[in-house]
Amino acid sequence: MNLNTNSLKPIYVQIAEWLEAEILNANLKEEERIYSQYQLADMFNINPATAAKGLNILADNNIVYKKRGLGMFVSTNARNLILEDRKNQVLKQMVSDLVLEADRLEVDEKQLIGMIRQRIKHSRRNNNECCKL
């Protein structure tokens, strides 16, 4: 993964999100050791202190925990925690942006919900097609 240095999102947040994505797609399994700050530093060519801050975000949210002398491990319930968290924050933020933008473009509530419904239908159709194959 390439870090986006121009984004408004700090690098350590991008690292945390990448680790969460790795947990979600099971590249990192629960109760297994997660990358250390030094490994992350080497992988992403960043200072270990930056990587450590990313790991600390996960630790603060209980997605990883520290085993004394052994390093950081993925928590048992990590996957669910991440999904819940993403729903609350990321999706919420997207909804807020969506509503704001719709307001700016003078799209009313009925139109907006219609657009959303259409998109869901479209995506379901694609999923069915792919499974038929």
Place this chain on the structure above:
Amino acid sequence: MYLTENSILSVAMKQYRYKLRSYLELFSGLFIMQILGLVLSLGAVSSYSSSSNILRVSVMNYHSSIIMIFTFMWIFALSIILTTRQYRNLNYTFVANRLSSLTSDIGFILTSCILGGLTASLHGMLLRVIIYFSVDNGELLPSMFKPSPSILFTGITAAILYMMIIGAVGYLFGLLVQTNKLFAVLIPALFFAAIRMYIDPYITDAVEFYIKESSLTLFAGKVIVTVFVFFLFSMITSTRMEVRR
């Protein structure tokens, strides 16, 4: 945190070895000066001839002193070069402090004196060899031609000791000039004034203190003390200077 500790002496030794390797270009200067001196000495220093009806005599006098003088000039130049900013800066690339740099400089100068004294005397020998082969054998006056080992030893040692004084003087002079450019004019002026006043008993005594000494050991003692004093003053002078780089 694990810090490396080093004694000043061990660092001075390392700097000395580093300088021996790095300052090779200075020794090539010695080589050139001595060859030049050798070539110049091949022309006789003095000659005279006289003739009468029956007999004509001409004598040519060869002397290897030019080689020695050139070698003295070389050590003087070398010790001044060591005090220039470019060479002082070379000290601080790796590990150094003022005392270790001064000590290694002194070691380098003394080594150069030994080298210079030895090679100058050997060039003197070489001069004799060349003359021997270029002149008809019967015409050589053997009085000073084959010096005995003890004379040779005295000659070499004396040369080295004289060079040590010149080196120490040159080093202090160079340092003083680095502290204040005026010294570059002042000190030579004082020196030439002193030469002018050679008639003055104080100055004559000071010079003869060294030159008229007949015992090698005493001479060595005088030189060592003098050199020590000059290097002491050099150390004092260098404490006033910044390690600018």
Place this chain on the structure above:
Amino acid sequence: MSVVSCENLSKAYNNFSAVKNLSFDLGENKITGLIGRNGAGKTTLLKLIAGFLRPTSGAVKVFSQNPFDNITVSSNIIFIDDNMNFPVSLTLSEILDSAGMFYKNWDDKFARKLISYFSLDLSQSHFGLSKGMKSTFNVIIGIATRCPLTLFDEPTTGMDSAVRKDFYRALLKDYVEHPRTFILSSHLLNEIDDILEDVLLIKDGTKALHLPVLDLKEYAIGLRGSQDVLKDFSSKDIIHEESFGSDSSYIVVKNQFSQTKLEQLKASGVSMTSVASDDLCNYLTAKTKGGIDDVFNRE
């Protein structure tokens, strides 16, 4: 324990103050970037830390000692700049041997591997190298000596961008494997800000900022919008401003806003961008808030 600590450090030449009342502490085993404009005093500061210069007033302590004329400090630091003087008659290989003679932590195999990687010829003399190759060689020495405090003063002068990237990566990797304290002064903050931990920003010989680079990146925020909305910001909070077109402006202000305030701004049509660390440092050390455009703007 702080490896380097300065208290009201000043250094003046004749009438010019290169460093004025500088006070800071550098923590152990960190990579700190020393950032500032040309002539800001970075080189002077590094030479004071290295013990090459004596302070005019105030104090600098390295390993809790005065670094000037100090053999212990000298044995544990190395100062790399693009002026490094090596004797003309030595080959690169002999210079490496000399470094090994002086420094206990010298890793000769590692140094020679780096030399080979950067395609330097060991039998060449240092004098004959191109500018870029000299800089490359100098930084190899800097890394391979593994000194507890390693100082780099604009070490990448003359290096092309590929070599610079390799240098930063080599520095980071060796730092991870052998933690020690680095001070790296550079113009190119945008290239190194990912590998730095802290930034010390110098303006006209004084300390402008000293903070972790992550904090530096969040220090300010760029706001773009109509001049109406933005005129509410008082001039003392504005770090930088530019005008666009007839009505819009771009200003950079310290990021002290709550989430609600940010939402408000967004709602009133202001777009927000992060401020790159090198831009921010330029703004903070600029003479005027408008930058060079001030020269061109009519009064």
